[in-house]
Amino acid sequence: MMSLQPSHTPLPNTTISPNPIVKSQKEDISLFSLPPETLVDLALLVLHENAGIILTEWRTLLYRRMNVPLVPCHFSYIVPDDRLQQASETLTSLGLPLSLPDPLYVSTGGDLYSKALLHRITQSASLGPARFILLYPSSFCPFHPSELETVNHPLFGLDKFSVPLNVPTVSATYAFLVRTAAMYKRSDPARKTLLSELAQLSLYNLYDGDYGKGSEVEDDDEEDDEREIQQAVTIVRGWTWNAGEEWIGDALAEVVATSAYGNLPWMGC
DSSP, X not given: OOOOOOOOOOOOSOOOOSSOOOSOXXXXXXXXXXXXXXXHHHHHHHHHHHHOOOOEEETHHXXXXXXXXXXXXXXXXXEOHHHXXXXXXXXXXXXXXXXXXXXXXXXXXXXXXXXXXXXXXXXXXXXXXXXXXXXXXXXXXOXXXXXXXXXXXXXXXXXXEEEEEEEEOHHHHHHHHHHHHTTSOTTOHHHHHHHHXXXXXXXHHTSTTOTXXXXXXXXXXXXXXXXXXXXXXXXXXXXXXXXXXXXXXXHHHHHHHHOOGXXXXXXXX
């Protein structure tokens, strides 16, 4: 089988404090009295208007756009490598402190937390209630320009306020998940998380969310499941892959047909 090496992306030379001091306690409390979703929209507005940075939507936000019924706990975005430092400094100056990822996040998500810059959007920094904007360097989450679509993202629930966001295409999203999972050892927490996200995405994006739920008529249910599987495989087979990455289509079609996501290639297999 194939052997790939993981990508190790150096983060900018930024000093991180677990509990950084913002401008004043009064301003801190006032800012964090806003809902996290409002703070995210404010951050997107400031990044675009003040810094001219267009982010790429990623992970939960992107999966939700692809019909996965998720309520985001954290808000993930990809930033060009040469703008990552500026984006982080902009959020810090806004009053959203740069924070170290909790060890539990790293132990369960690996590089998906250790490679990101986390900016807190809640008053509490405790593990349970704390929520973050995660900024990923584009070298860790690479997409070709042809794999991105630009959309206008409404802000504050108002159509008259919006910012442009880049959104990976459906096939590019699947390709990233398969490609990146293959870069890690089989037991790596980042790989396990990526495969879990891939399985969930496939369920709602390719199977309409009802594959394998069962029904009172077992024979009819089995026929419906088989029909959905074949439709999903046909969709995957119809996608175009980057040169040299045709193996991604073959591997994805296999796991879509069998649900054996753990059998996708891994480093050293």
